[in-house]
Amino acid sequence: MNQFSSGLDLANLVLSSDLLHLSWDAISNLYRDNNPSDPTLILRVKYRVYSQPSKASIVVFVPSRICTALHLQDEGSDLVSSATLRENFPLFDFLSSKDNPSFSIHRAAITLFASLHDELSPLKNQLGNTTPLIITGHSLGGSVASLFTLWLLESISRKATKRPLCITFGSPLIGDEGFQQAILNRPTWNSCFLHVASNQDLIPKLFISPHNAHAPNIESTSQTNTYRPFGTFLLCSESDCTSFEEPESILELLVAMSSESMGNQNSSENLQIVDYKGFLEYLKCKAIFHRGVSEMGEWLNNPFRAGVSIQLESIGVKKSQQQQNDIIIRIEERVEKFLACKINVFDPSKKLNDRKIDMAFLEWYKKVSKDHGGYYDSYKNVMLKPRATAVLHKRILTRYWKEMVTEAERMPQREGASFRFRWLYAGTNYRRMVEPLDIAEHYKSGKKDYLTQGRSEHYMLLEQWLKDAKPEGGQNSANERTKACSQTEDSCFWAHVEEAIISCNLLNAGETSSENREMCRLALLTFEQDVMDLVKNYAASPEIFLEQSSFMKWWRQYQMIVGSSYNSSLTDYMRNHKYQHYK
Structure with missing residues (x-):
């Protein structure tokens, strides 16, 4: 199937359903109770809820008067930054993330939404679990509908299978672009x-920007346009319609099809509401019948481009042959990249089961390494033939978790928080299993x-998220354990062991300065205490006490340095072989 024909298929599907008709009928009903043609009315947005037990519930937003270009400019066509909103109206802070910290919203839209906030708060709580739910609006009412939908989506569980549909x-x-990216970062939001x-x-x-229609490439389009689209656009002409999802193509086509139909008409004089009902009725009838395909000429040899040409014809874009070819080529380049990004979207839930197989192999490798100094030392000293396979599984796991952590950092703040908690256990298990192998490679x-x-930063983030998480029942403290854990809780334990060995070597060499010797002694005392804390809390793996392990190597060096007269909790524990009971 042509990669672009899905736009026509989706348009047919939507038109054949009752979703658009139900939405526009609800908008028309609310308009009938007002007089939107009166230009003296103060611009506000009105809303109404239509509850239909056998059908979808509908929330409708419409402006109190017809909005033209002139009116919108008077009300404020500029953008309000997230920094300014944070001071006065921080309701959409959840859109910020480390990867995408700032965004801006149309001043008139956010002002109108803010004016309804007190009324919409109880409605949000009421509709939180309502399905199916359509949120719709016309003109600036559509802008408020979009903001209300985002506000509602933020409160819906990420595991929810049904979400509201916003139709504007x-x-x-x-x-x-920051606002657009915050939504695109959550594909489930964008699809709403x-x-x-x-x-x-x-x-x-x-x-x-008017010259957006002639942008030679994606990059220049991005630089010349401030406002950016999100979601799917159903573009309609008097003859047909199609749908597009790729943002840059939407910008170009909005300009192209409007300029052809409106010419140089002054937008401030266009005071009539467009008859979307007429469009919908005509297009629904047409969707039932077979669509004719125009002569493709040279494009027939390239079905990828032929699909775009059909879609341009559907929305009435009839430029010169060269101009149309240029548009088709630009859209082709953009959509190819857009589809590639969608195909490569990182989906941790689908890949996590595969990663369990990799973890199982490392668990097996850990078990068979006990007779060769343990998991860490066997890997570091290449004591077993399966090490090469362990390296492969380690790389696969690391690539997966680096992508997962990067994705979590890109999430809007609150959405990211729930994402982190969901994967916290698996990420912690991975960190404690794989980071010792990275440490082994580092010191080897x-x-x-x-x-x-x-x-690596992804280890630091996984560790920090664990510290930030609140326990949910069960064991709240390591002190409640009665036996040693299979993995040392401190995933950097072996790095501390290696540094302790280095400190012992420096002290034995006697070539370092008195200041450095003192630093080595203090580091060793700290290491002693850390080891005993792990042991007392059963937070260390028994393998650290295997005779061939690096820890036991350190201990043999250390006890010779401190001598028999030195006493501490650790020296007492080790000299009296109490660790054998731990094992």
């Missing part, structure tokens, strides 16, 4: 938005100071 008609773009835009309606293209290559010069 003739709505202007409402946010910048369907924006219907007619080629007779100027409002959807109002904040798009002759390097030092793993903690400051070798440790």
Whole structure:
């Protein structure tokens, strides 16, 4: 199937359903109770809830008066930054993330939403578990509908299988690239938005740079446009319609189809609401019948481009042959990249089961390494033939968890928090199993100071998230354990052992300065205490006491340095072989 034909298929599917008709009928009903043609009315947004037990519940938002370009500019067409919103109206802070910290929202849209906030709060709580739920709006009412949907999505569990559907008609773009990216970072959110835009309606293209239609490539388009689209756009002409999801193509096509249908008409004089009902009825009838395909000419040899050409014809874009070819080539390049990104979207839930197989192999490797100094030393000293396979499984696991941590960092704040908690157990198990192998490779290559010069950031983040997490029942403290854990809780334990060995070697050599010798002694005393803390809390793996382990190697060096007259909790524990009971 042509990769672009899905746009026509989706348009047919949506038109054949009652979703758009139900939404526009609800909008029309709310308009009938007002007089939107009166330009003296103060611009506000009104809403109503239509509860239909046998069908979807619908929340409708419409402006109190017709919104033209002139009106929107008067109300504020500029963007309000997230920094400013944080001071006055921090309701959408959840869109921020480490990877995407700032965003901006259309001033008129956020102002109108804020004016309804007190009324919408109880409605949000009431509708939180309502399914199916349609949130719809026209013009600036569509902008408020989009913001209300995002606000509702933020409170819905990530595990929820049903989410509200937001359908807007003739709505202007409402946010910048940061706002767009915050939504695209959550594909489940992006799929909740369907924006219907007619080629007779100027409002959807109002904040798009005019020369965007002639952008030679994606990069230049990004730089010349402030407002950015998200979700799926259903683009309609008087003859047909199609749908697009790739953002840059949406921008270009909104301009192209509007300019062809409206010419140089002054938007401020266009005071009529576009008859979307007429569009919908005509297009629904047409969707039932077979769509004709125009002569493709040279494009027939390239079905990828032929699909775009059909879609351009559907929405009435009839440029010169060269201009149309240029548009098709640009859209082809963009959508190829967009589809590639969607295909490569990191889905941790689908891959986690495969990673369990990798972890199982390392568990087996750990078991068979006991007779060769233990898991850490066997890997470091290449004592077993299966080490090569262990290296492969280690690399696969590391690649997966680095991607997972990066994805979690990209998530909007609250969404990211739930994501982290869900995967916290698996990530902690991975860190304690795999990081010792990274430490082994670091010191085997002759390097030092793993903690400051070798440790990957994804380990640090996994460790920090564990510290930040609150326990949910069960054991709340390591002190409640009655036997040793299979993995040492401190995944950097072997790095501390290696540094302790280095300190012992420096003291034995006697070539270092008195200041450095004192630093080595203090480091060793700290290490002693840390080891005993792990032992008392049963937080160390018994393998650290295997006779061939690096820890026992350190102990034999250390007891010779401190001498028989030195006493401490650790020396008493080791000299009296109490560790044998621990094992």
